[in-house]
Amino acid sequence: MGGLVDAAIEVRGLVKHYGKVVAVNGIDLDVARGECFGLLGPNGAGKTTAVEVLEGLLPPTAGEVRVLGSAWGQGGRRLRQRIGIALQETHLADRLTVGEIVRIFASFYDHARPPGEVIATVGLEEKRDAWVMKLSGGQRQRLAIACALVGEPDLLFLDEPTTGLDPASRRALWEIIEGMKRRGRTVVLTTHYMEEAERLCDRVAIVDHGKVIALGTPAALIGRLGGEQVVEFSTAPDVSGDGLDALPGVRRAGRAGDRWSLAVDTVHGTVPALLDHLRGRGAALTALATHQASLEDVFVSLTGRTLRDDA
Amino acid sequence: MSPLGEMTLARLREFYREPAAVFWTFGFPALLALALGVAFREGATRPAAVVVTPGPRQAERVDVLSRDPRFAVSAAGEGEAAAAFREGRAVLEVGGGEAIRFRYDPIHPDAEVARMRAEAAIQQAAGRADPLAVETDPVTARGARYIEFLVPGLIGMNIMSSSMWGIGWVMVEARKRKLLKRLVATPMRRGDYFLSFVIARLVFLATEVAVIVLFGRLVFDVEVQGSLPALALVSLAGAMAFAGLGLVTASRTSSTETVSGLMNLAMLPMFVLSGVFFSTVHFPDWMQPVIHVLPLTVLNDALRAIVNQGAGPIEVAAPFLALAAWTVATFAVALRVFKWT
Numbered sequence: 001m002g003g004l005v006d007a008a009i010e011v012r013g014l015v016k017h018y019g020k021v022v023a024v025n026g027i028d029l030d031v032a033r034g035e036c037f038g039l040l041g042p043n044g045a046g047k048t049t050a051v052e053v054l055e056g057l058l059p060p061t062a063g064e065v066r067v068l069g070s071a072w073g074q075g076g077r078r079l080r081q082r083i084g085i086a087l088q089e090t091h092l093a094d095r096l097t098v099g100e101i102v103r104i105f106a107s108f109y110d111h112a113r114p115p116g117e118v119i120a121t122v123g124l125e126e127k128r129d130a131w132v133m134k135l136s137g138g139q140r141q142r143l144a145i146a147c148a149l150v151g152e153p154d155l156l157f158l159d160e161p162t163t164g165l166d167p168a169s170r171r172a173l174w175e176i177i178e179g180m181k182r183r184g185r186t187v188v189l190t191t192h193y194m195e196e197a198e199r200l201c202d203r204v205a206i207v208d209h210g211k212v213i214a215l216g217t218p219a220a221l222i223g224r225l226g227g228e229q230v231v232e233f234s235t236a237p238d239v240s241g242d243g244l245d246a247l248p249g250v251r252r253a254g255r256a257g258d259r260w261s262l263a264v265d266t267v268h269g270t271v272p273a274l275l276d277h278l279r280g281r282g283a284a285l286t287a288l289a290t291h292q293a294s295l296e297d298v299f300v301s302l303t304g305r306t307l308r309d310d311a
Numbered sequence: 312m313s314p315l316g317e318m319t320l321a322r323l324r325e326f327y328r329e330p331a332a333v334f335w336t337f338g339f340p341a342l343l344a345l346a347l348g349v350a351f352r353e354g355a356t357r358p359a360a361v362v363v364t365p366g367p368r369q370a371e372r373v374d375v376l377s378r379d380p381r382f383a384v385s386a387a388g389e390g391e392a393a394a395a396f397r398e399g400r401a402v403l404e405v406g407g408g409e410a411i412r413f414r415y416d417p418i419h420p421d422a423e424v425a426r427m428r429a430e431a432a433i434q435q436a437a438g439r440a441d442p443l444a445v446e447t448d449p450v451t452a453r454g455a456r457y458i459e460f461l462v463p464g465l466i467g468m469n470i471m472s473s474s475m476w477g478i479g480w481v482m483v484e485a486r487k488r489k490l491l492k493r494l495v496a497t498p499m500r501r502g503d504y505f506l507s508f509v510i511a512r513l514v515f516l517a518t519e520v521a522v523i524v525l526f527g528r529l530v531f532d533v534e535v536q537g538s539l540p541a542l543a544l545v546s547l548a549g550a551m552a553f554a555g556l557g558l559v560t561a562s563r564t565s566s567t568e569t570v571s572g573l574m575n576l577a578m579l580p581m582f583v584l585s586g587v588f589f590s591t592v593h594f595p596d597w598m599q600p601v602i603h604v605l606p607l608t609v610l611n612d613a614l615r616a617i618v619n620q621g622a623g624p625i626e627v628a629a630p631f632l633a634l635a636a637w638t639v640a641t642f643a644v645a646l647r648v649f650k651w652t
């Protein structure tokens with residue numbers, strides 16, 4: 001495998017089957033050292049599967065993976081000294097305290113950070129002596145992150161680290177990740193939150209049905225939409241897409257579930273013309289929303305589906 | 312602290328923070344010994360209940376039998392005697408006139424003994440002369456009471472169930488929670504994980520065996536006749552063999568229902584066949600070779616030899632090696648097929 005000298009992760013032709021289910025269907029990726037790389041995609045896209053292969057926890061069905069310059073298999077323990085992992089779900093022992101668990105994880109690493117410091121980093125000082133079973137869901141999540149950080153990793157994998165966190169904890173985690181970036185560490189994370197990916201990730205890969213369908217910096221991917229703003233609407237009765245992309249300022253028109261989604265230069269330049277257009281076809285607006293173009297819209301434009309049901 | 316030290320501490324903490332586990336390991340065997348010991352002690356010392364039915368010699372026979380403290384004698388009418396019999400309040404009915412008539416259940420050993428003693432007492436009172444003098448020299452033999460049979464059996468049973476549950480259940484639970492997966496994602500040495508269970512098991516083992524031995528000693532005066540180091544070695548070998556067996560049952564599944572089914576499948580035959588509550592001699596000859604290969608039989612026999620027959624390390628070397636062989640075989644299989652994720 002040629003690849004970059006400075007690659008933290010190199011993946012070529014990665015395929016993973018579970019029996020008949022094709023979870024990952026041919027992925028190629030390079031993640032540079034010091035980069036924060038995001039995997040985005042809907043439920044079941046294959047993000048967790050791909051990440052667990054990278055973490056050396058699942059054997060690939062086909063393809064090659066190199067992490068920090070080595071393949072999994074030889075010298076696995078030495079590699080693990082440099083990698084921190086938070087799985088999508090782990091239930092740590094119920095009847096051990098936060099402090100005890102972080103101490104156990106610290107004991108595995110040659111250059112561990114002091115457990116108390118890591119516990120403070122994730123904001124669990126007050127819960128240091130509480131049993132895991134008495135923690136809230138978000139507090140458990142933060143404990144899992146403390147266990148991922150305690151080995152002072154060069155490469156950190158976080159699988160949906162902010163799912164279930166309140167806004168303050170989410171921002172605190174963003175700061176932790178930004179701190180890792182500042183110290184030249186590599187972070188790979190999966191998420192459903194677009195604003196999170198846009199803010200944290202240097203590059204993102206959008207994954208659907210086990211394949212990477214778009215790859216690049218968030219700005220470049222959004223730029224491909226052509227417009228700065230997005231207008232979404234639905235009508236009764238439904239209208240066809242004919243003529244939508246001919247409206248002033250419309251760069252791209254597409255279906256997003258039961259709505260139409262228009263990438264536009266400016267909202268005020270397009271909406272009046274859109275209203276005229278609909279009136280001319282006898283369709284009444286049942287919903288109209290506008291927002292800044294985001295990675296969500298990139299996914300919609302590529303697949304015609306929304307990324308999250310609640311989005 | 313080292314990873315092994317941290318993980319061993321975690322094992323110990325998780326155990327004593329789980330009250331149910333503490334009860335089943337320490338409290339339950341003591342309660343079982345208490346219940347069985349009390350039941351069987353009373354059975355051995357209670358006088359045999361005898362009813363004497365109406366007849367010309369009723370009063371005389373009540374008088375004769377009452378002189379023997381081993382009988383609890385009462386006079387009763389026919390109907391009353393029949394009821395006492397039916398309800399198990401009497402084991403022997405004495406009636407008749409010049410001839411003595413006994414009614415009893417010949418299958419019932421207490422009844423048979425009561426009949427022989429009652430007959431001898433009545434015959435002698437009626438003037439039977441025994442041709443020979445009898446000297447008896449009563450000894451309360453050490454190691455012959457039921458409770459003395461029972462205590463080593465309980466130790467063996469407890470070593471089996473706590474080793475199997477303590478390893479099998481806990482590991483499957485950890486796999487189900489993806490904790491095993493999380494641990495192999497760290498640089499932890501996999502051997503340390505297993506070793507932490509083994510070491511924690513040894514700590515519990517010492518306490519478990521001590522609780523039952525002390526309980527037997529204080530409550531039922533059961534003394535360990537043989538060597539304590541031999542007791543320790545054999546218990547250790549037994550605990551390791553069952554730890555291995557627990558590891559085999561826990562090696563692949565992530566369902567706690569499956570693992571408890573597998574463990575019961577392994578343990579139930581041994582509860583019955585391996586001489587915990589009654590001796591293995593009751594099973595037919597063709598089964599004996601199988602029974603004596605089972606690790607619990609090997610362990611129980613060795614524990615009984617130590618507790619009741621005064622065996623020392625040399626005498627229990629063979630069972631020790633047999634248990635060691637079980638340990639090696641089960642660990643070899645389990646570690647080969649063990650699934651972390």
Ligand SMILES: Nc1ncnc2c1ncn2[C@@H]1O[C@H](COP(=O)(O)OP(=O)(O)OP(=O)(O)O)[C@@H](O)[C@H]1O
Nearest residue numbers: 018021022023041042043044045046047048049050
């Ligand atoms: N152990 C497994 N056995 C069989 N199929 C599996 C297994 N794990 C995952 N899959 C399947 O593989 C596909 C990809 O799953 P994966 O967990 O990688 O998705 P994901 O992108 O992480 O989804 P989510 O956003 O919900 O976490 C899904 O269709 C899933 O049903």
Ligand SMILES: [Mg+2]
Nearest residue numbers: 047048049088
């Ligand atoms: Mg996932």
